[in-house]
Amino acid sequence: MKRKATKIVLRWAIGAAVGMLVSWPVLLGLALLMLVVIILSSSGGPAALAPPALAASSYSCTIAAAGSPPATPATAAAGDYAGITLNAEQMKIAGTITAVTKQMNLTLRADEIALAVAMQESHFDPTAVNGPWVGLFQQAPDPVTGLYTQYDRTDPAGATRMFLDQLVRRVPGYDTDPRQNYELGEVVQESHVGQNVAKWQDMGQALAAVLYSGTPPPQVNTTCSTDTTGAPTEFDPGNIISDTVFYNDSAFPDVAAVQAALDRIGATCTAPTCLRLDTYTPAAYHLDWCKDWAGPPGPQSYASILFHLGKSCGINPQAAIVIVQKESQGLTRPNPSAALTGFHCPDTGPGGTANCDAGSAGVWAQTFGMFQALALLRVDPSKVNYPEGKTSNILWNVAESGCGSSPVTVQNRATATLYTYTPYQPNAASLAAYPGEGDKCSSYGNRNFFRLFTEYFGATGGGKPTAVAVSANGPDVTIPNNAYVTPALAGKTIKAPTPAVAKGLAAGFAVLGMPYVWGGGGSGAGPNNGCGRGGGDYNSCGTEIGFDCSGLTAYVMAQAGFNAPDNSGTQRAGGVPIPWDQGQPGDIVGFPGHVAIYLGTNDGQRYILEASWVGTPIHVVPLTRTDYDNQLHRYWTATNSA
Numbered sequence: 001m002k003r004k005a006t007k008i009v010l011r012w013a014i015g016a017a018v019g020m021l022v023s024w025p026v027l028l029g030l031a032l033l034m035l036v037v038i039i040l041s042s043s044g045g046p047a048a049l050a051p052p053a054l055a056a057s058s059y060s061c062t063i064a065a066a067g068s069p070p071a072t073p074a075t076a077a078a079g080d081y082a083g084i085t086l087n088a089e090q091m092k093i094a095g096t097i098t099a100v101t102k103q104m105n106l107t108l109r110a111d112e113i114a115l116a117v118a119m120q121e122s123h124f125d126p127t128a129v130n131g132p133w134v135g136l137f138q139q140a141p142d143p144v145t146g147l148y149t150q151y152d153r154t155d156p157a158g159a160t161r162m163f164l165d166q167l168v169r170r171v172p173g174y175d176t177d178p179r180q181n182y183e184l185g186e187v188v189q190e191s192h193v194g195q196n197v198a199k200w201q202d203m204g205q206a207l208a209a210v211l212y213s214g215t216p217p218p219q220v221n222t223t224c225s226t227d228t229t230g231a232p233t234e235f236d237p238g239n240i241i242s243d244t245v246f247y248n249d250s251a252f253p254d255v256a257a258v259q260a261a262l263d264r265i266g267a268t269c270t271a272p273t274c275l276r277l278d279t280y281t282p283a284a285y286h287l288d289w290c291k292d293w294a295g296p297p298g299p300q301s302y303a304s305i306l307f308h309l310g311k312s313c314g315i316n317p318q319a320a321i322v323i324v325q326k327e328s329q330g331l332t333r334p335n336p337s338a339a340l341t342g343f344h345c346p347d348t349g350p351g352g353t354a355n356c357d358a359g360s361a362g363v364w365a366q367t368f369g370m371f372q373a374l375a376l377l378r379v380d381p382s383k384v385n386y387p388e389g390k391t392s393n394i395l396w397n398v399a400e401s402g403c404g405s406s407p408v409t410v411q412n413r414a415t416a417t418l419y420t421y422t423p424y425q426p427n428a429a430s431l432a433a434y435p436g437e438g439d440k441c442s443s444y445g446n447r448n449f450f451r452l453f454t455e456y457f458g459a460t461g462g463g464k465p466t467a468v469a470v471s472a473n474g475p476d477v478t479i480p481n482n483a484y485v486t487p488a489l490a491g492k493t494i495k496a497p498t499p500a501v502a503k504g505l506a507a508g509f510a511v512l513g514m515p516y517v518w519g520g521g522g523s524g525a526g527p528n529n530g531c532g533r534g535g536g537d538y539n540s541c542g543t544e545i546g547f548d549c550s551g552l553t554a555y556v557m558a559q560a561g562f563n564a565p566d567n568s569g570t571q572r573a574g575g576v577p578i579p580w581d582q583g584q585p586g587d588i589v590g591f592p593g594h595v596a597i598y599l600g601t602n603d604g605q606r607y608i609l610e611a612s613w614v615g616t617p618i619h620v621v622p623l624t625r626t627d628y629d630n631q632l633h634r635y636w637t638a639t640n641s642a
Helices: 010-015 024-041 088-103 108-122 156-170 181-189 194-211 255-265 302-313 317-328 363-379 413-421 428-433 445-457 499-509 549-560 568-573
Strands: 079-081 084-086 391-395 405-409 476-478 493-495 576-578 588-591 594-602 605-610 619-622 632-634
Touching (some): 079 194, 084 088, 088 108, 088 156, 088 194, 108 156, 108 194, 156 181, 255 302, 255 317, 255 445, 302 317, 413 445, 549 568, 549 594, 549 605
Antiparallel strands (some): 476 493, 576 632, 588 594, 605 619
């Protein structure tokens, strides 16, 4: 089914009342605002949940240590700042924000941003509570990732430190970023209404000008890599979720763990009829593709039903939870929809609208129907719309939209199953607009599945890596800490022989996770489909973009300002021969029919950056092969410092 997305507004609706005077015009305005929230919260699309959180460890950045001594608040008199009157208590809190900013060696602009955001979020009230959002910056903790759990959120110093930590992680170049302060604050808050902070920008600047005295310190060194969770965060139409994750019926150890997930995701739903709080009675069934019901009889929690149906049909209950939410916002609505999971709701109505089977309505029928349908598609590939391993034209939207389709190579049965359940792929406008709406050709079901699963439970096992932001600080390069780097080297900093080679290595690390493509790259070119060099062999000339082994090594050299030959044979035959005991990062390791970039040693172990073979993404691994050349091949020189 195709569902339209709604923006996350609940938090701002609650917070809008902070600091307002009670008068009948204001009360009327609040009533209208809450009416909008009720309407939006009852429409299709992702639930009105807290903004998706970035894990506290999502970037590898150097900042001041969290254990530094308490900040002594900066001081200034109460009064008018850019037209905003602040009392003595608010000034004390503003002084604490400034003191923490300076203690972390951040610049005046960081202070301006933090002051403006804190004013919008809480009017400088560290005790402000709006549902799960607490404190100066209205932070909601994520116990799984550790986000906003380092300090007490009602402690103004701790809350400020957590906000600023996210600022330098997410916007390493914040001090010179051309965007406005409110836009940078929105990168951290992810409220989708960050423009509300704009009205406090002048106040933040005026206040910081008084509180932040002295010479601004140099900006903290923030050489950032990529997401340390190893979870690719870009949607891949051919690999939405892996079979391993989708068919993991042991993702939850017990019913209590399922209940905890429902309570976390559906926390805003408190009516006794909410899915997480009500009880439902399963019916008997006997199918060849699902085991008979083995759970308790009679009325029971929805968590119990999800857990036992998952075991019965071999489907991950996490996937079921996400489908419930993306189809009908079932976990956050007080009255679950008759079409809770979208089961038996094909888009065959007038104009491609949903045409739901009334006989499949209701919580049990919808939930059981979904589980058994997903299980049937696993065992009977003839019922799959777009088989894995083949390239199929998948619609952008309902056929009646006239938007057409685009070829997708479906990589696994789980992704093929999702396309059978929801037979559309999101277009660029849909992906860019998440969680909002794109254009007339946008669909949202599979986009929302991927994004919500990632938000609720972490990696889907599918997707593709985001662009990796890797920068070199002189000859030093921080290796990304993600799933494509062996743990022993993840997040470590290596020293290249020159800044130029460091730049090349950073470019190589930036394509970690990209697929191996036969013939990909070539003569220093960037990633491509390999058709020019691969001639259609293996996976060349297809839809995948990437590098082969020599394409990657030549690309690294080109980004460093040097030339390397076009293929592995000529790369092994050329360059300056270097004994292994004199090898340095940026040299090329040769093998029979293969090459890789040498990264040096760590604790006595040699490591390489390589594109190894079809089906294996570009990665950093230990050098374990023993058939390497008896010397390294060097194409860089110390004289080029570009």
